[in-house]
Amino acid sequence: MSAGDIKDTLARLHAELEDAPKVDADLKQLLLNVDADIHQLLEQEDRQAHEVTSMADRLEGMAADFAAQHPTTERFFREIIEALGRMGI
Helix, strand or coil: CCHHHHHHHHHHHHHHHHHCCCCCHHHHHHHHHHHHHHHHHHHCCCCCHHHHHHHHHHHHHHHHHHHHHCHHHHHHHHHHHHHHHHCCC
């Protein structure tokens, strides 16, 4: 999965959440923040190890939170996490 594919997956996640009946404002804001961070990380050529680890930890936590409330969204997080891992991020 390329950086473009990751961005497409993020867009699908956003669309899925827009259709979800009960996504609270805090989770939406958290997703927007992580989305921005992922885009920024993908654009960086010299990623720091702590930035990558922090992003992976945040995504894992979000996947667990969303899985409990919105099981259909978890697959998007898993796709993103796996793709970032394959890219060395």
